[in-house]
Amino acid sequence: MSLIDSIPLPRSVRLPRVDGLIQWIVPLAIIAIWQVASVTGFVPTRVLPAPSDVVLAGWKLLLSGELVRNIWVSFWRASIGFLIGGSIGFAFGLANGLSQLSAKLTDTTLQMVRNVPHLALIPLVILWFGIDESAKLFLVALGVFFPIYLNTLHGIRTVDPQLIEMGRIYGMTDGELFRRVIFPGALPSIFVGIRFALGIMWLTLIVAETIAASSGLGYMAMQAREFMLIDVVVLSILIYALLGKLADSASRVLERLTLSWHPAFQKR
């Protein structure tokens, strides 16, 4: 970074292009090395197919419509589960951050539930919901709930009390105080929660789809394993990586938009 900054280039050429390319150098290099290793036979295709084979497999699945359908199903499950679990976590975080009574009532319970690994519930969830959509949504929602709950709560509790006193002195009503002081103050922490949650969201979904599903990327990978289609297995894994990156980028963009006041997000 500092090296690039010190090179006196015209402003328009500088940051966006170079920065945009730099982050892709390593992934592209890995793929290139991988291709060479496969073609030369250094890595047997039974262990790892060449990237070109993976792309070919992807192309075939794309043409048959299977790929798009499975990606869509997984994406839909992830988003809906995230929305449900995230909103409930956010609501509890707000309630427990703002009200002592609410915190006393529910925080201990939530902290106990938090210590149960949510994936340990898979057998129970299958018994409850079978292997249809609600099982996956339930697991994703449960996994996403805690990082968002904890970080929202933490964000609200750590808002500078001097700012809150200032708000009161200047006659802010409770609503105004929340809108102008507490919520913006808690936002950086809430975003930390969201990014944690996005990671957990994919993790949960992969596991859930691998174990019990009849569609989706995880299901596609498991089916391919049955038929020894290793190129499809690798393809699914790569798509998970891309989707994860996409979700992270989306949250970064959102962060940049809403936290432009924050010194960490100010670009000269």
Added chain:
Amino acid sequence: MQTAVRSSLPETELASRANFTPHARVVREERSASAVGLPLSIRGLRKSFGDNEVLRGIDLHIPAGQFVAIVGKSGCGKSTLLRLIAGLDKIDAGSISFGQEIQPEDIRVMFQEPRLLPWARVLANVEVGLGRDRASGDAHARAEKALIEVGLADKRDQWPSVLSGGQKQRVALGRALVSRPRVLAFDEPLGALDALTRISMQRLLERVWRDQGFTAILVTHDVSEAVALADRVLVIEEGRIAHDVSVNAGRPRQRGSVELAGLEGSILSHLLSADDRT
């Protein structure tokens, strides 16, 4: 012409030049129609925190528009007195009266920390000071006028994080002034600033006080600051007013003049002799 030059001046020079800018006059005329400073009567004021009795009976009358400085060692209760006057803490016994019914916007406090909202731009931070008038149509215009008064009109769209310490404190002053308060309480507002910025801020405080005529109460640990700014210096020791010193030097005051230095010396010796006794 003056206003055009301002933004390029260094901070120290800026405040002193601001004495001559024409907008200062405008403010004064506007103000004279409505009421100005409020008088303040404190009787038998007591305050304890747990077993610790911080204020042990304060009796004090401050005439309208006076600039009073309160000095004392740390822990003597000077900040507590200020917080009680500003209505931030509850009174245990005694009374504080302003001679009439007051609005929340009539009393403003300025703290040692600027306490700006980091996520609001400078202008929006000043608008916070309008209290219940925040939603009114002229909120922007009034906030901008307050920013001009503190010499930061060109920073209106900046985030607080890019401002210097002195500039942040000036935004905080603008926020305190925007509702045209009748009592302004300062809790060591310049304590965290470097020496030069401090002097320029002192001049700014004196100027806005003279322009607007509010009653000013300044808590400070800096005796030279107290005598440079105030009409009257109160020395608080062990929760009581130990000395009440009038400062009759003319304004604007010459920093480091013999008269002020003598006063400063005698107040300091009061403070230090109390130290020897304990």
